[in-house]
Amino acid sequence: MTDTTRVVLAQRPHGEPTDSDLVVEQATLPDPQPGQALLQTLYLSLDPYMRGRMSDAKSYAPPVEIGGTMVGATVSRVIDCPAGEFAPGDIVLGYGGWQTYSVEPTSYLRRLDPEQAPVTTALGVLGMPGMTAYAGLLEIGRPQAGETVVVAAATGPVGSAVGQIARAKGARAVGIAGGPEKVAYLRELGFDAAVDHRAPDFVEQLAAATPDGIDVYFENVGGAVFDAVFPRMNTFGRIPVCGLVSGYNATELPDGPDRVGWLMSQVLRKSLTVRGFIQSEFADRLADDFQQDMSGWIADGTVKYREDIVDGFDNVRDAFRGLLKGGNFGKLVVKIAD
Amino acid sequence: MTDTTRVVLAQRPHGEPTDSDLVVEQATLPDPQPGQALLQTLYLSLDPYMRGRMSDAKSYAPPVEIGGTMVGATVSRVIDCPAGEFAPGDIVLGYGGWQTYSVEPTSYLRRLDPEQAPVTTALGVLGMPGMTAYAGLLEIGRPQAGETVVVAAATGPVGSAVGQIARAKGARAVGIAGGPEKVAYLRELGFDAAVDHRAPDFVEQLAAATPDGIDVYFENVGGAVFDAVFPRMNTFGRIPVCGLVSGYNATELPDGPDRVGWLMSQVLRKSLTVRGFIQSEFADRLADDFQQDMSGWIADGTVKYREDIVDGFDNVRDAFRGLLKGGNFGKLVVKIAD
Numbered sequence: 001m002t003d004t005t006r007v008v009l010a011q012r013p014h015g016e017p018t019d020s021d022l023v024v025e026q027a028t029l030p031d032p033q034p035g036q037a038l039l040q041t042l043y044l045s046l047d048p049y050m051r052g053r054m055s056d057a058k059s060y061a062p063p064v065e066i067g068g069t070m071v072g073a074t075v076s077r078v079i080d081c082p083a084g085e086f087a088p089g090d091i092v093l094g095y096g097g098w099q100t101y102s103v104e105p106t107s108y109l110r111r112l113d114p115e116q117a118p119v120t121t122a123l124g125v126l127g128m129p130g131m132t133a134y135a136g137l138l139e140i141g142r143p144q145a146g147e148t149v150v151v152a153a154a155t156g157p158v159g160s161a162v163g164q165i166a167r168a169k170g171a172r173a174v175g176i177a178g179g180p181e182k183v184a185y186l187r188e189l190g191f192d193a194a195v196d197h198r199a200p201d202f203v204e205q206l207a208a209a210t211p212d213g214i215d216v217y218f219e220n221v222g223g224a225v226f227d228a229v230f231p232r233m234n235t236f237g238r239i240p241v242c243g244l245v246s247g248y249n250a251t252e253l254p255d256g257p258d259r260v261g262w263l264m265s266q267v268l269r270k271s272l273t274v275r276g277f278i279q280s281e282f283a284d285r286l287a288d289d290f291q292q293d294m295s296g297w298i299a300d301g302t303v304k305y306r307e308d309i310v311d312g313f314d315n316v317r318d319a320f321r322g323l324l325k326g327g328n329f330g331k332l333v334v335k336i337a338d
Numbered sequence: 339m340t341d342t343t344r345v346v347l348a349q350r351p352h353g354e355p356t357d358s359d360l361v362v363e364q365a366t367l368p369d370p371q372p373g374q375a376l377l378q379t380l381y382l383s384l385d386p387y388m389r390g391r392m393s394d395a396k397s398y399a400p401p402v403e404i405g406g407t408m409v410g411a412t413v414s415r416v417i418d419c420p421a422g423e424f425a426p427g428d429i430v431l432g433y434g435g436w437q438t439y440s441v442e443p444t445s446y447l448r449r450l451d452p453e454q455a456p457v458t459t460a461l462g463v464l465g466m467p468g469m470t471a472y473a474g475l476l477e478i479g480r481p482q483a484g485e486t487v488v489v490a491a492a493t494g495p496v497g498s499a500v501g502q503i504a505r506a507k508g509a510r511a512v513g514i515a516g517g518p519e520k521v522a523y524l525r526e527l528g529f530d531a532a533v534d535h536r537a538p539d540f541v542e543q544l545a546a547a548t549p550d551g552i553d554v555y556f557e558n559v560g561g562a563v564f565d566a567v568f569p570r571m572n573t574f575g576r577i578p579v580c581g582l583v584s585g586y587n588a589t590e591l592p593d594g595p596d597r598v599g600w601l602m603s604q605v606l607r608k609s610l611t612v613r614g615f616i617q618s619e620f621a622d623r624l625a626d627d628f629q630q631d632m633s634g635w636i637a638d639g640t641v642k643y644r645e646d647i648v649d650g651f652d653n654v655r656d657a658f659r660g661l662l663k664g665g666n667f668g669k670l671v672v673k674i675a676d
Contacts, residue, residue: 052607059607060573222602235398241606247599256594261585263598264560267614268579269390269397274612276605 002029002038002079006099007316009064013054015251016324021054022070022317032103034083039076039094039102039109041336043309045123046072046320048220051248060278070098073128075119077337081106093122098316100336117295124157124331125305126294128279132242133161134290135282137218138169140240140275145170147215148234150206152176152197152225154186155306157331158242161294162218163191164303171216174209176225178326185329189304203228213237222246230263233272241276248324306330340367340376340417344437345654347402351392354587354662359392360408360655370441372421377414377432377440377447379674381647383461384410384658386558389586398616408436411466413457415675419444431460436654438674455633462495462669463643464632466617470580471499472628473620475556476507478578478613483508485553486572488544490514490535490563492524495643495669496580499632500556501529502641509554512547514563516664523667527642541566551575560584568601571610579614586662644668 004027013021032038053071056063064071074097078090085106086092092109096102112119117126124130143149149166153159154175163173167190174193175186186194193209196202206228213234219226223246233239267274297303308330310319316334323332342365351359370376391409394401402409412435416428423444424430430447434440450457455464462468481487487504491497492513501511505528512531513524524532531547534540544566551572557564561584571577605612635641646668648657654672661670 057607060609219602222599226598226602241602244599244603244606247603250599253595253597253600256596257591258594259591259596259598260564260601261560261582261588262591263601264557264564264579264612265582265585267612268582269395269614271398271614271616271619272612273614274602274605274610276607276609276611278609281609 002101004029004099004101006069008067008069009054016249029101029103032080032082035106036103037081037086037106038079039096040079041074041076041096041100043075043120044072044334044336046323046332048243048245072097073123091119100313120307120333123333129157130161130294131290132279133158135279135286136240136242136277137162137165139282141216141218141238143169143171143216148172148210148212149216150174150214150229151218152221155182155329158220168302197225233270235270237272239274308332310334340439342367342437342439344407346405346407347392353589367439367441370418370420373444374441375419375424375444376417377434378417379412379414379434379438381413381458382410382672382674384661384670386581386583410435411461429457438651458645458671461671467495468499468632469628470617471496473617473624474578474580474615475500475503477620479554479556479576481507481509481554486510486548486550487554488512488552488567489556490559493520493667496558506640535563571608573608575610577612646670648672
């Protein structure tokens with residue numbers, strides 16, 4: 001039996017998740033059975049979707065139960081695997097959640113080769129966030145050469161991949177990010193234009209960066225950024241919707257007027273496509289293409305990535321709150337152990 | 339030279355179009371030149387999209403100019419065609435608009451065969467409204483056998499075709515209409531369920547009629563009907579948006595709260611597709627399939643249609659105002675001459 005330290009959902013948050021919502025506790029794990037492995041967590045992925053799992057609103061995935069361990073992908077080291085599918089010391093992608101050790105079915109695990117790519121990339125550019133960018137942009141956004149693709153949270157793991165893949169497909173990539181440092185980084189990544197949503201002249205900056213309007217808006221933020229982007233959509237524009245992080249902590253609807261009718265009239269007048277998705281919908285069909293394309297793009301420098309690695313399990317909750325506010329810079333990963 | 343009586347757009351309406359916005363005037367048409375034909379209007383089609391053309395808001399089609407004749411499809415008789423592409427007495431589908439005579443390029447005209455189908459069907463079930471239903475439902479809605487398709491304004495030319503085509507594809511068709519007489523007619527047409535949006539228990543009726551939720555909502559109405567339908571959409575639901583007639587006369591946004599963020603969060607959580615369209619986008623590619631399928635469905639009784647024929651040019655403006663309020667029953671056509 002192995003002791004684990006973990007974060008459990010003690011109650012459903014109202015607004016920003018507090019330390020009373022997310023409680024750290026000690027627990028003892030059962031010994032792994034055949035078909036299972038005992039794993040030590042090395043890295044924990046933190047992603048905006050986790051805020052949704054804290055809520056019991058109807059969604060594509062069931063919520064975390066009250067008292068349950070917060071879910072999340074991990075890079076872990078195999079400690080014990082009774083049936084021998086993995087050897088002690090193997091590094092695997094798992095789903096142990098916010099805890100220092102876990103026992104997981106071996107069928108959920110994927111062996112990682114530290115020689116091929118840094119293992120943390122399995123949580124980011126070569127993992128779920130990368131697939132979200134790849135599938136949403138190419139299957140729903142379908143950018144054509146010369147078209148304008150706009151993405152917000154553009155220094156994040158999804159947004160940065162969206163912009164760089166758009167450029168690989170010959171489209172013009174415009175990134176939106178918060179603050180001059182992130183905007184400068186987007187230019188380094190090769191975005192054709194970058195706009196600061198915290199600047200007082202954000203709307204004017206966006207207009208200047210999209211002189212021919214917007215053909216694809218990859219939506220992962222919502223709120224004020226959406227309000228600025230949406231009126232600039234071109235006829236036959238596409239809006240893949242993969243997240244709305246700006247609203248995840250919202251506790252009530254904003255004041256009116258009610259713009260639902262206005263939004264629908266724009267959808268009608270401009271023949272827009274608005275399409276919500278989650279990458280798992282495409283994962284089976286596109287997994288091979290994704291791994292091949294994305295690792296090729298990383299190898300030849302077409303796609304660069306950045307990681308924001310926070311050290312220590314004690315910082316998990318603060319790091320997650322920062323993520324929801326756009327405080328991190330690059331793919332957010334918590335390093336739990338060496 | 340031939341005299342015509344016509345309705346011109348004297349000023350852009352604010353709200354419901356008044357007789358001061360839409361002014362009847364006499365005019366004299368020039369003689370037709372080679373490549374043109376002088377036509378006498380027999381039937382004028384009235385359709386909700388015409389309200390959009392009275393406004394200068396950005397749209398898929400340019401607005402009618404101030405002082406210009408209101409646009410619209412017509413069934414007309416050829417009076418004179420100098421180059422002989424049509425013979426005097428030929429019946430054609432044209433676009434002469436709201437007037438008793440017109441001079442039109444012959445390239446715009448399509449000869450109709452009164453032996454094959456009543457000529458008014460070229461304005462309805464075998465014309466633009468029928469194509470709107472066919473293309474929007476099959477290309478965007480993509481109903482699968484056993485799925486639930488909901489359509490509002492279901493006794494109208496678009497809605498009645500949507501429901502009947504859905505049934506031809508093996509889906510369950512639920513129609514929404516205003517008042518018991520229209521609801522009864524939907525049952526006659528073979529809709530699996532029919533709901534009265536004017537009934538005080540409309541929301542409960544809709545829930546009872548869609549026990550398995552809604553997979554496709556063909557949106558042509560907006561407003562309160564949308565508000566009732568949208569929360570019942572199933573995961574991976576599709577919403578082709580072809581019109582929002584309930585809001586066409588609206589002069590300002592309704593009071594809040596602002597539900598745009600809520601709508602987008604539903605799109606995300608349920609992986610919904612919301613797609614605006616106009617039938618012309620599909621017309622070239624689907625024209626042959628449409629004519630063949632739809633005339634076959636009419637011939638074998640799969641698709642029935644109903645026309646609401648108002649008599650006399652003097653009634654054009656009142657009939658159009660009634661259309662925007664849901665006052666007509668079936669495809670609205672004004673008979674201008676025998």
